[in-house]
Amino acid sequence: MTEQIATLGQLLDGAGTNWRVFDIGRHITKLNKKQFLAIEQAQIPYPFPLAGHAWLAIQFWDSKVSSEPYVWFLKFPVDEQSKLVCASRDHFANMVIAALGNDLTGEQADGKLDNNPYVFAPNANKLAAFNAQLKVLLKQPASQYYEYTQLYFSGKLGFDNWQSVAVQGIADFALRLDSDKNLASLQQAWEQLPAEVLQPLSAMLEHVEIPPVLSEQLLSYAKQAIAQKDILALCCTLRAMSKAQAHTLTVQLVDVILHSDIATESDVTQTIAGRCFNLLSDPERLHIFMDNCAHHQQNEELFPSIFADLVAIPSIRPHLLGLLRKENRSETLARAIGRLFS
Structure with a gap:
């Protein structure tokens, strides 16, 4: 790497592009440039690591060439403190310079990075939402x-006639709830939607700060799902509410779940850990959650996998490590923690 280019931000600036960065490993979350620079310089940990990596979407465009943006979907390893492994970033930047020089946009850029080891293809739901x-x-x-x-x-086609509804259309609808009476349509439709629509819809809504009026409706729906032990409906609702404006309603739902008969269900615990992880930065809620994971009977890998996932998140890590030293914990939780180190 040249001395003039030490970060991806500098590479993009040097090519004369406008750019912005998103985390797309968990929720699709914009990272501001100051934050991204600190991440690139390993001054701060990556805030949302997943499976040992930072998962990024970098959108950039050169307004002198085209108004259409390019997007790099990149994954870089992070270390045990969730800081970016800079050598990987440097390797990627060198490969970009070798393949494209200083001209990152235009026809000559198409396909040049397809076999790059740091480039990945998001799944269909994530790509549609992005x-x-x-x-x-x-x-x-x-x-x-x-x-x-x-x-x-709107219900005019019949909710069972979902086969011709495209995933991209569901994404567009979910990301435009404030347009064209979409919110009202969704509220009327929600309880009639088949699982084949509810699942991709919730995968889109998890990236949306849904309005409080929808959260209130979904909270009531989720409580019915808990009473009926409808795991699929509950997990879809959790995903849909995970980034909601009415944060306290999502907190209320998670707390109800943690004290319910289905608190140890693996799909429920994995959805909370994967989508509502920000709520687990509360030490007491984290303690209850990890105790529930430890009490799961059928899957011995559930506790260690969730522990490994959560301990990498900087906002949760200190509280989870504190739980290792906590005295007033159940024998089941103590044994599960012990097995991590056996």
């Missing part, structure tokens, strides 16, 4: 699938 979010940010029209999806959620 594309929908970019179109909103760039004030561009939604995809060609949007209007048909609106028609579906």
Whole structure:
């Protein structure tokens, strides 16, 4: 790497592009440039690591060449403190310079990084949600699938006729709840939606700060799901509420779950850990949650896998390590912790 280019931010600036960065490992979350610079210089840990990596989407464009942005989907390893392994970032930057020089946009850039080891392809749901979010940010029209999806959620096609509804259309609808009466349509439709729609829909809504009126409705729906032990419906609702504006309603739902008969269900615990992880930075809630994980009978790998996932998140790590030394914990939790080190 040249002395002039020490970070990806400098590489993008040096190429004359405008750019922005998102974490897309968990929720799709914009990282501001000051924060990203500190991450690149390993001054602060990566805030949302997943499976030992930082998962990034870097959107950039050169307004002199084209208004259409390019996107790099990149994953870089993080160390045991969740700080970026800078050697990997440097390796990627060197490969970019070797392949593209200082011209990152334009026709010559197409396909040049397809076999790069740091480039990955997001799954269909994540890609659709990201594309929908970019179109909103760039004030561009939604995809060609949007209007048909609106028609579906209005109920005019029949909720069982979901086979022609595209994932991208569901993403566009979810990312535009403040447009075209979409919120009202969703509220009327929610309890009638089949699982084939509810699952991808919740995978889109987990990236949306849904309004309080929808959270109130979903909280009531989730409580019914708990009473009926409907795990799929509950997990979909958790995902949909995980980034909600009404944070306290999501807290209320998670606390109800943690004291319910289905608190130890693996799908429920994994959804809380994966989507509502920010609520586990509360030490007492974390203690209850990890105790529930330890009491799961059928899957002995559940506790160590969730522990490994959460201990990497900087906002949770100190509280989870504190739990290792805590005295007033159940024997089951103590044994599960002991097995981590055996």
